Each structure stands twice: as structure tokens, then as C-alpha cells.
Amino acid sequence: MAATRGEAKSDVAYGEGREALLRAVVTVVARGGLRELTYRAVAAEAGVTHGLVRHHFGSRDALIVAATEYSLGPALSVTGLGETGSLDDWARNVPKALTDEEEITAFQFEVILESRRRPELKDAVRDLYAGFRKAMLADLRAHGVEADKALATLVFAALDGLVFEGLALNEPHTTRAAIRKLRELLRSAGLAG
Numbered sequence: 001m002a003a004t005r006g007e008a009k010s011d012v013a014y015g016e017g018r019e020a021l022l023r024a025v026v027t028v029v030a031r032g033g034l035r036e037l038t039y040r041a042v043a044a045e046a047g048v049t050h051g052l053v054r055h056h057f058g059s060r061d062a063l064i065v066a067a068t069e070y071s072l073g074p075a076l077s078v079t080g081l082g083e084t085g086s087l088d089d090w091a092r093n094v095p096k097a098l099t100d101e102e103e104i105t106a107f108q109f110e111v112i113l114e115s116r117r118r119p120e121l122k123d124a125v126r127d128l129y130a131g132f133r134k135a136m137l138a139d140l141r142a143h144g145v146e147a148d149k150a151l152a153t154l155v156f157a158a159l160d161g162l163v164f165e166g167l168a169l170n171e172p173h174t175t176r177a178a179i180r181k182l183r184e185l186l187r188s189a190g191l192a193g
Contacts, residue, residue: 020046021053025067029110030103037064061120068111068124072131074104081156082135084142087183094159095176098166105167132156158182 024045029037037060043050057063076082078101080093097105108128115121133149136156140147159179166175 017048017052018056019070021048021056022067022070025063026071026103026107029067030106034064034110034114064111064114064121065124067107068121068128071104071108072128074101075108076131076135078104081132082138084139086139086143087186090139090159091176091179091183094163094179095166095172097163098172098175102167105163109164109167129156132160155182155186 021042024042025037027045028041032041039050039053039060042053042063046053053063057066075097078093078096080089083089111121112125112128115125133152133156136159137147137149137152140152140155145151159182162175162178162182166172
């Protein structure tokens, strides 16, 4: 039940408020795109007053940037990137971005595409990609691959593109099959054990 005008639900525990608001931003954007992102929509999703949302973030852009920064953690967690995962781990975990964290994935792609039209979001998107590339580089190096930033970018871009297609077409079996092929290709090129 959404909060009525002037009153807030008390579902959010003290200290969890900021994360609840950021998760609400992700949900609102994943469901309706950035055009649906308002203080009221976030407040209703989080069960708080819209004044609280404005108080914590000040502007809509600050809300988007903070949610983009927040989204990296759950995305890395579900995929296992940056946890020195192997190719087998990636093949198993990356498709979970389409199920376990579909909202995070949809939110990220919405913001990425919006940053083409709104340069004020570019730095947040650049930081998001840098976080993914850093995690990929750590994983590759942990498994004996003589990787540099370019190789990490290439491998992540392949995974990212597959996840984007999987999200757009809702065909997780195609995504899983393509990731298995990527794993085979990397192994045959001697880029993984």
C-alpha cells in the first residue's frame, strides 16, 4: 500500500532508508523507464514521503547518479564478476543478471542509453563501466590470463552485449548458449585455462 499524502509507511527500518530509496529508483526505472522517475513514484515504491526523497538527493539527476553507483554492487554480486570467477563461473552466473537482478540490469541499460542524450549522466555511466572492467580484469588475471584493460573491456563488452540482447528479447537460453560459446572461444585462444 502506498503512503497517502503527508504520511509515510514505516516499512523502512532506520539506517536502511538510503538503500531502500535507491532500490526503489531501480524498480521504478526498470518498470517504466526514466520518464516515469519522479520523487512521488520513488516515495510510493519505498513507502516514504516524496519530501524525504527530495531531502536525501536534492535533484532527479542526483537520484539517478546515486542509483547508478548503487547498481554496480548487486550486479557484480549476482554475476560473480570481480570475485575471481572462472569462465565456468561467468557462464553460470552472468545469465542470472536476467533473472535474479533483472531490475538492476534493466535500470543500468536505461541509464546508459539516456546518457547519450544527457551528458550530465556520462560520468556515472563511465564509472559503472569502469567498475565492471576492473572486476573483469581482476578475474582474468586471477586465472593466469595476461590481461590488460583492452582485453578486459573486450570480454566484458561481449558479456554485456549478450545480457542486453537477453534482456531485450527475453531469451535466456540464447544468452546461456552464447556465453558458453564465448567461454569455448576464450579457451581455444589460450586466454583461459
